[in-house]
Amino acid sequence: MNPYRILEVNKQSDDKTIRAAYLALVSRYTPDSAPKQFQLVNEAYEKIQNESLRLSYELFNLTSEFESPMGVLEAETAFSHKRKPLPFRTMKELMRECTKI
Numbered sequence: 001m002n003p004y005r006i007l008e009v010n011k012q013s014d015d016k017t018i019r020a021a022y023l024a025l026v027s028r029y030t031p032d033s034a035p036k037q038f039q040l041v042n043e044a045y046e047k048i049q050n051e052s053l054r055l056s057y058e059l060f061n062l063t064s065e066f067e068s069p070m071g072v073l074e075a076e077t078a079f080s081h082k083r084k085p086l087p088f089r090t091m092k093e094l095m096r097e098c099t100k101i
Contacts, residue, residue: 003047007041011054022044025037029041
């Protein structure tokens with residue numbers, strides 16, 4: 001979820017512009033007519049509503065879910081077949097493997 005895309009603003013937008021976009025979208029997507037969109041708009045606004053939250057989002061990409069171009073579900077399953085069991089069972093075996101290198 002990209003909060004900038006949801007609120008239809010760019011990363012250089014100030015607090016007033018973001019709030020205006022939020023209010024416009026909240027009036028368009030009401031909880032009764034479009035509850036999912038209303039929730040997405042609220043979540044997006046919570047992430048970037050002021051400068052400190054935007055900075056945190058930009059620096060750490062603090063999201064509640066894993067984002068990828070493939071999407072959440074596809075990203076989780078796309079690499080699951082590549083998981084292989086570790087070649088050691090105990091810490092001693094791990095240390096032995098590390099000292100061989």
